[in-house]
Amino acid sequence: MSRTSPREQFRAFLAKRGLRATNQRLAILDAALAQREHVTAEQLLDYARDIDDSVSRATVYRTLPILTECGLLREVDIGSGEKFYRTHREGDDTQVAQVVCVDCDRIFEISAPFMSWYGNTVSSKLGLTPVNQRLQVSARCDALRDTGQCARRGRP
Amino acid sequence: MSRTSPREQFRAFLAKRGLRATNQRLAILDAALAQREHVTAEQLLDYARDIDDSVSRATVYRTLPILTECGLLREVDIGSGEKFYRTHREGDDTQVAQVVCVDCDRIFEISAPFMSWYGNTVSSKLGLTPVNQRLQVSARCDALRDTGQCARRGRP
DNA sequence: CTGCCTGCAAACTCTTTGCACGAAT
DNA sequence: ATTCGTGCAAAGAGTTTGCAGGCAG
Numbered sequence: 001m002s003r004t005s006p007r008e009q010f011r012a013f014l015a016k017r018g019l020r021a022t023n024q025r026l027a028i029l030d031a032a033l034a035q036r037e038h039v040t041a042e043q044l045l046d047y048a049r050d051i052d053d054s055v056s057r058a059t060v061y062r063t064l065p066i067l068t069e070c071g072l073l074r075e076v077d078i079g080s081g082e083k084f085y086r087t088h089r090e091g092d093d094t095q096v097a098q099v100v101c102v103d104c105d106r107i108f109e110i111s112a113p114f115m116s117w118y119g120n121t122v123s124s125k126l127g128l129t130p131v132n133q134r135l136q137v138s139a140r141c142d143a144l145r146d147t148g149q150c151a152r153r154g155r156p
Numbered sequence: 157m158s159r160t161s162p163r164e165q166f167r168a169f170l171a172k173r174g175l176r177a178t179n180q181r182l183a184i185l186d187a188a189l190a191q192r193e194h195v196t197a198e199q200l201l202d203y204a205r206d207i208d209d210s211v212s213r214a215t216v217y218r219t220l221p222i223l224t225e226c227g228l229l230r231e232v233d234i235g236s237g238e239k240f241y242r243t244h245r246e247g248d249d250t251q252v253a254q255v256v257c258v259d260c261d262r263i264f265e266i267s268a269p270f271m272s273w274y275g276n277t278v279s280s281k282l283g284l285t286p287v288n289q290r291l292q293v294s295a296r297c298d299a300l301r302d303t304g305q306c307a308r309r310g311r312p
Numbered sequence: 313c314t315g316c317c318t319g320c321a322a323a324c325t326c327t328t329t330g331c332a333c334g335a336a337t
Numbered sequence: 338a339t340t341c342g343t344g345c346a347a348a349g350a351g352t353t354t355g356c357a358g359g360c361a362g
């Protein structure tokens with residue numbers, strides 16, 4: 001229903017915080033929005049440089065937390081050393097599980113509406129209130145095991 | 157039921173792989189077994205050096221994967237930059253959720269038997285078979301919020 | 313003896329930070 | 338004009354690795 005584009009949303013967020021809408025920040029935003037898959041900071045740097053070649057690695061790292069707090073990106077940490085980022089679109093479920101295929105390294109996200117209940121159940125026993133939670137599944141590809149091939153293999 | 161001590165289990169595992177039971181590896185094992193809480197590689201190095209001061213950081217890092225594969229330790233990654241390790245005793249539940257208190261930084265583990273069902277459900281939709289899964293909850297301390305104090309605060 | 317193991321230190325990866333210049337408001 | 342933002346390069350944290358010597362089997 002909302003008519004607010006991500007660009008506007010970002011500008012409004014920046015203004016509210018007294019931050020500036022620089023070309024670099026906007027280029028990073030546009031680069032992120034153009035990606036359908038999970039991307040690393042390094043990949044985002046490349047894409048952002050295609051839009052504005054003055055973007056530096058430092059600025060990407062400084063901008064990512066802003067975009068995350070703004071709600072435009074979601075940070076996904078699968079414990080592999082580097083963090084991944086994904087555009088968070090309106091209507092996206094907040095409670096998602098990540099399924100990481102150890103064969104093709106792709107990250108799938110699945111709505112997991114039970115998670116918040118689990119988090120509450122498990123935390124309340126300890127006198128704690130959940131802030132956020134992640135369910136992460138590592139899995140192997142059935143097709144690859146059975147036929148030696150996986151259609152997803154190698155795809156971005 | 158088993159009469160096998162962790163030491164014996166480790167020696168058997170090493171022998172089976174053609175690896176050597178060095179003093180350093182045994183010291184690291186003993187250091188790990190003596191800990192009740194989650195420890196980092198660095199802490200384990202300190203404890204192991206109390207037993208055998210010739211243990212080096214490199215050997216700790218080289219030994220941790222062995223102990224993990226052997227099933228004597230469990231690796232816990234809470235996405236904080238460094239990994240934690242915990243002794244995995246017989247009868248320990250494999251399906252555990254980690255609850256991390258963001259106030260006192262302690263890691264609690266709670267049995268979460270529903271997790272494997274969930275992992276299966278979510279993976280099978282993608283044509284994947286789960287290898288392992290983690291449910292991780294970040295939470296705040298109720299006592300600290302309400303009374304300004306938490307009995308667990310500062311405790312190891 | 314032989315070859316796996318070791319400690320040391322350097323290398324590596326991802327991320328953060330100090331600094332002086334540059335641009336948004 | 339200010340003040341925040343930037344690129345660069347160096348620093349950091351955690352972990353891994355190359356090498357020459359050491360010790361288990």
